[in-house]
Amino acid sequence: MKFCVINLGCKVNKVESDSLTSTLLSHGYTQSELPDAELVIVNTCTVTGEAEKKTRKVTRQALARAPQAHVVVTGCAAAINADEFTQMDKRISVIDKLQLFELLNKPNNTFLFGEGFRTRVGVKVQDGCNNACTYCIVHVARGKAKSIPAQQILDECISLAQMGVKEIVLTGINLGSYRDVTFCDGESLSLAQLLQLLLEQTKDIHLEDEPPVRFRVSSIEPKDIDDDFIELLATSQGRICRHLHLPLQSGSSKVLKEMARPYDAAYFSQLVSRLYQAVPSLSLSTDIIVGFPGETEEDFQETCAMASACQFSKIHVFPYSKREGTPAAKRLDQVDAHIKTHRAATLRNLAEKLRCEDYRKRVGGSEWVLAEERCVGTTESYHEVLLPDTIACGSLVYLPLNEVRCLDEQDA
Ligand code: SF4
Structure with missing residues (x-):
């Protein structure tokens, strides 16, 4: 049977979609383009109103472009509003993601990003969230926080390293809440302890002239960064990439409180200072x-x-969008659309300036760069750069940054 998986949304979704693809391939299904597909899986996203709109649009396009296909809709938007999809067409089934994996018979958290090169792989270590940010529907869609047992993650990462994978990205909805209470008697294992074990158990799995696999933390909540984590980041010599995605959401303590974010502006800026001091x-x-x-x-x-003071290398700017069922959606003091658009544009301009500054600051130094496809690599600091075509895909190479250029900028 020919199939096509369409992914929308976050890195966790990406890992899950890739895992669905590899599961189907392992069962003898053939991957195809939409018009030929007999089975289409749409892995949906509901993080913003815009994301949900795109989800509906993509689902309608799948119905139109794959007229013979059965369309399975799964993921966050489907969990929140299944009827909206089932009413679209009788060819649609809405299936919970866990049930879908069970149906497909083989849960597998791993997949190779990119175009089949064994270079950069996402491993899901956690799902769900116990916070209740007032704008967020994801914690409702995903449910309470749950962690994958550490031994399962260790086994998976060791086998990936043995296959020659050079970068493993640990992903989760609230990654910093990772706890394995079953790993050792009576004590729970934190994310920092899991990373420590991963570093130790993969350090010798590499060829003589190659560095060992490195790890990247996909996103971590400010309150989940503790001294152990900072120390590990500072001492791992880049085996844990010295890049963190740290969601700020707002630089105003008043707004953060109304968002029910568990920190204020002073906490965030002190944390950033501690991080820069250590790393x-x-x-x-x-x-x-x-x-x-x-x-x-x-x-x-x-x-x-706050964004300027923190010298962010990249900012994902989201104009606020109402998510039905959240406390923030019920508020009467919604901000006018044109003000949101203007603020988003202002912040994106600032983000671009900060991104260029961050890269310029690095020129003159060297970084390990992962060659992900021909002529394109990702630095440890998470900038995409153009590489000489002599560098083989899949290699992790130590390069002076004045010899490579940022992919999407002409004058860095
Ligand atoms: S931390 Fe907040 S925004 Fe993130 S998933 Fe949990 S509730 Fe949603």
């Missing part, structure tokens, strides 16, 4: 929501000031 070459990316209900111009200016 001077650290690259920090973030998520910021603009136009949260009640956000004033002054609040927004505090966010811009």
Whole structure:
């Protein structure tokens, strides 16, 4: 049977979609383009109103472009509003993602990113979230936090390293809440302890002239970064990439409180100072929501000031969108659409300036760069760069950054 998996949304979704693909391939299914597909799986996202709109659009396109196909809709948007999809067409089934894996008979958290090169692999170590940010529907869609047993993760990462994978990205909805209470008697294993074990158990699995596999932490909540984690990051010599995605959401303590984020602006900026002090070459990316209900111009200016002070290398800017069923959606003080658009544009301009500054600061130094496809690589600091075509795909090479250029900028 020919199949096509369409992914929308976050890195966890990406890992799961890739895992669905590898499961289907392992059962003898053939991957195809939409028009030939007999089975289409749409892995949906509901993180913003825009994401949900795109999910519906993509599902309709799948129905139209694959007229013979059965379309399975799974993931967060389907969990929140199954009827919306089942009513679209009788060829659609909505299936919970866990049930889908069970149906397909083989849960497998691993897949190779890119185009089949064994270079950069996502491993899901955690799912769900116990927080309740007032704008977020993901914690409802995904349920309470749960962690994959450490032994299972160790086994998977060891076998990936043995296959020649050079970078493993640990993913989760709330990765920093990782706890394995079953690993050793009576004591729970934290994310830092899991990383320590991963470093130790993979350090000797590499060819003589190659470095061992490195690990990247996909996203971590500010409150989950503790001294153990910072120390490990500082001492791992890049085996844990010195890049963190640390969601700020707002630089205003008033707005953070209304979002039910468990920190204020002072906490965040002190954490960033501690991180830079311990790891001077650290690259920090973030998520910021603009136009949260009640956000004033002054609040927004505090966010811009915080973004500059934190020297983020990348900012994902999200204009606030209402998610039905969340406390923030019920507020009467919604911000006008044109103000949100204006603030988003202002912040994106600032983000671009900060990104260029971060890269310029690095030129003159060297970094391990993962060659992910022909002529394109990813630095430890998470900048995409153009590589000489003499570098083989899949290699991890130590390069002076003045010899490579940022992929999407002409003058860095
Ligand atoms: S930390 Fe907040 S935004 Fe992130 S998944 Fe949990 S509730 Fe949602």
